[in-house]
Amino acid sequence: MARYRGNLEAIKGLVRETEVHRDVYIDEEVFQLEMEHVFANTWAYVGHDSQVAKPGDYYGTTIGTQPILMVRHTDNTVKVLHNRCPHKGTRITTESCGNTGKFFRCPYHAWSFKTDGSLLAIPLKKGYENTGVEQSHAGRGMSPVKHVHNYRGFVFAKLNDVGPGFEEFFGDSLSSFDNMVDRSPAGRLEVAGGVLRYMHNCNWKMLVENQTDTCHPMVAHESSAGTAIEVWKNAPPGAKKPMAVEIYAPFMAPYEFFENMGIRVWPNGHGHTGVHHSIHSDYSAVPGYFEKMAAAHGEERAKAILNENRHNTVYFPNIMIKGPIQLVRVFKPIAANKTLVESWTFRLVDAPDMLLERTLMYNRLINAPTSVVGHDDLEMYERAQEGLHVDANQWVNLQRLYDPSEVPDTTAVTNGTTEWQMRNQFRAWSKFMTMSM
Amino acid sequence: MTAPTDQQLIDFVIRETRLIDQHRFEEWLDLFAEDGFYWMPLEWGQTDPRLTTSLMYEDKLLLKIRVERLKGNRTFSQKPKSRCHHVLQTPQVDSRNEAANEYVTWTPMHYVETRLDQQDLYAAWATHTLAMVDGALKIKLKRVDIVNCDAAFGNIQLFM
Ligand code: FES
Ligand SMILES: [Fe+2]
Numbered sequence: 001m002a003r004y005r006g007n008l009e010a011i012k013g014l015v016r017e018t019e020v021h022r023d024v025y026i027d028e029e030v031f032q033l034e035m036e037h038v039f040a041n042t043w044a045y046v047g048h049d050s051q052v053a054k055p056g057d058y059y060g061t062t063i064g065t066q067p068i069l070m071v072r073h074t075d076n077t078v079k080v081l082h083n084r085c086p087h088k089g090t091r092i093t094t095e096s097c098g099n100t101g102k103f104f105r106c107p108y109h110a111w112s113f114k115t116d117g118s119l120l121a122i123p124l125k126k127g128y129e130n131t132g133v134e135q136s137h138a139g140r141g142m143s144p145v146k147h148v149h150n151y152r153g154f155v156f157a158k159l160n161d162v163g164p165g166f167e168e169f170f171g172d173s174l175s176s177f178d179n180m181v182d183r184s185p186a187g188r189l190e191v192a193g194g195v196l197r198y199m200h201n202c203n204w205k206m207l208v209e210n211q212t213d214t215c216h217p218m219v220a221h222e223s224s225a226g227t228a229i230e231v232w233k234n235a236p237p238g239a240k241k242p243m244a245v246e247i248y249a250p251f252m253a254p255y256e257f258f259e260n261m262g263i264r265v266w267p268n269g270h271g272h273t274g275v276h277h278s279i280h281s282d283y284s285a286v287p288g289y290f291e292k293m294a295a296a297h298g299e300e301r302a303k304a305i306l307n308e309n310r311h312n313t314v315y316f317p318n319i320m321i322k323g324p325i326q327l328v329r330v331f332k333p334i335a336a337n338k339t340l341v342e343s344w345t346f347r348l349v350d351a352p353d354m355l356l357e358r359t360l361m362y363n364r365l366i367n368a369p370t371s372v373v374g375h376d377d378l379e380m381y382e383r384a385q386e387g388l389h390v391d392a393n394q395w396v397n398l399q400r401l402y403d404p405s406e407v408p409d410t411t412a413v414t415n416g417t418t419e420w421q422m423r424n425q426f427r428a429w430s431k432f433m434t435m436s437m
Numbered sequence: 438m439t440a441p442t443d444q445q446l447i448d449f450v451i452r453e454t455r456l457i458d459q460h461r462f463e464e465w466l467d468l469f470a471e472d473g474f475y476w477m478p479l480e481w482g483q484t485d486p487r488l489t490t491s492l493m494y495e496d497k498l499l500l501k502i503r504v505e506r507l508k509g510n511r512t513f514s515q516k517p518k519s520r521c522h523h524v525l526q527t528p529q530v531d532s533r534n535e536a537a538n539e540y541v542t543w544t545p546m547h548y549v550e551t552r553l554d555q556q557d558l559y560a561a562w563a564t565h566t567l568a569m570v571d572g573a574l575k576i577k578l579k580r581v582d583i584v585n586c587d588a589a590f591g592n593i594q595l596f597m
Contacts, residue, residue: 194479194490197589223512227505231498244499340589345490353488360490365499369590370477370492372506378592379514 004029008437015430018399022388025203031336038317039064041163041432043156045319045330046070049078050153050190051097059097062332063159068145069093070155073115080145080157081117086138117142152181153189162436172411173270176313180323182305184348185296189326192347193360198369200341202381204318204333207341210377211312211320212273212421214258217251220380224372225251247362250279261416267409269428271421274311275413280324281309286354316428325359337385343367398422440535441574446542447528449574450565454523457596462504469497470568470575477581519552521595540567548597560584561597
């Protein structure tokens with residue numbers, strides 16, 4: 001029996017000012033509605049245009065649970081298409097990336113489509129004469145996603161016509177992307193290193209919330225980062241601190257460190273930790289990098305770019321980026337209790353290789369299925385996914401540093417241990433969930 | 438320095454996984470040379486551990502952090518502890534270079550890791566690059582290529 005579909009009041013009742021109902025994490029019907037509304041009314045991350053560098057290059061992914069693909073069209077623009085054959089539904093590409101040449105050819109009955117999705121040819125076409133196929137869905141070819149925006153290489157798409165335009169949706173939050181791209185002396189990024197894929201038996205929003213949860217590292221990661229610090233204490237005196245220890249150690253920073261780093265919230269559910277400093281602030285300088293940056297941007301500007309050390313920037317609904325180390329994490333929903341986490345890394349074009357080396361080390365130490373930090377976090381998410389089945393208390397608390405005068409959908413900078421950004425995400429969730437109901 | 442026999446190389450590899458299965462991690466760690474590495478590529482046929490991402494590429498310090506962590510009182514993902522089990526084909530000696538003190542073996546294996554009600558099976562090939570150090574065989578590099586290395590896995594918490 002549907003409890004939520006067609007019941008606007010029930011959906012609205014899931015999000016209160018400082019708590020959310022557990023059904024947003026565990027209920028399959030709510031999950032289904034999220035796929036139809038939250039993921040359709042917002043700008044979802046598709047991929048980076050360096051993944052489709054040449055005409056005919058494609059990359060297949062999902063928005064919510066729907067297969068889509070991004071392709072470089074013959075006119076050099078990036079198109080996003082629904083990844084199904086208009087004939088009988090066959091997914092057009094199964095390899096995650098490749099080059100299709102001038103057109104896609106469905107492997108089932110060989111209908112073919114230009115790289116903007118339009119129908120190119122149907123074998124034995126006369127069988128469709130006078131059938132009116134031109135007026136059918138099928139006759140129009142592969143459906144393009146209408147709303148696509150390429151922001152400095154990062155491609156986003158919105159499935160529905162309702163919902164805000166790109167600029168309105170992201171506003172000032174794009175400054176985190178700017179900082180990431182500006183860190184390249186050439187002003188360009190390229191996907192590099194390979195993607196880490198990590199399966200989580202928990203709801204996708206637990207991962208999103210965790211990105212600005214600054215009260216957990218020193219607790220949940222004591223086992224990994226704390227042990228790293230302990231083991232390093234036995235190093236011979238004067239030994240140079242290895243890159244790996246520089247990466248692990250800040251997870252154990254005290255509460256004050258996280259309080260003082262600050263959190264900034266933006267409208268529409270976006271926000272970031274690390275307004276003033278972050279766990280990435282104290283990495284060793286990479287030889288030759290600053291000189292290249294100064295040559296490209298001027299010394300002043302180069303310093304300003306590199307002094308911005310934002311920690312995690314969350315873009316509603318389901319990605320997080322780390323500007324200082326060129327990392328994008330995508331939390332792909334599969335079911336209410338299942339999420340695929342993809343962690344993508346980027347090369348700063350024209351910067352020394354050592355930056356990419358550090359980024360890849362960070363990624364495998366923190367975000368891999370073999371990562372001890374990842375093990376710490378996933379254990380917590382999975383325990384929460386189970387614990388939420390307790391009926392005696394059906395609410396998840398988001399009250400930390402709540403002020404009843406808190407303005408929704410605004411820009412503000414505040415204490416780095418606030419849960420305002422989590423509240424911000426759920427207010428956005430409510431807004432985009434109900435926008436098209 | 439006497440060169441190891443093929444049988445000694447084979448016995449070494451078999452004992453190495455046995456130490457893991459029996460949770461004798463400190464003895465296991467001692468099998469690595471001081472500059473030894475454990476490498477689990479992410480890519481099929483990967484050649485570069487530095488500018489291509491790996492699942493693991495760890496020196497002895499990082500391996501030691503793992504081993505210490507597994508014992509930790511606040512290591513919640515190991516409450517209860519994971520267990521594991523290796524089934525090896527007989528290791529094959531691929532190359533012996535006595536002059537360079539380098540011996541390479543190749544071992545197809547199945548690896549099972551369990552925790553609570555969950556049991557995961559992985560198929561992999563282990564390539565050991567071994568050397569004689571102070572009269573004993575040591576691991577310079579243990580490379581584990583999982584057959585579906587690029588699949589999305591859940592937690593892998595012990596050592597293949
Ligand atoms: S299903 Fe694609 S051509 Fe028939
Ligand atoms: Fe964490």
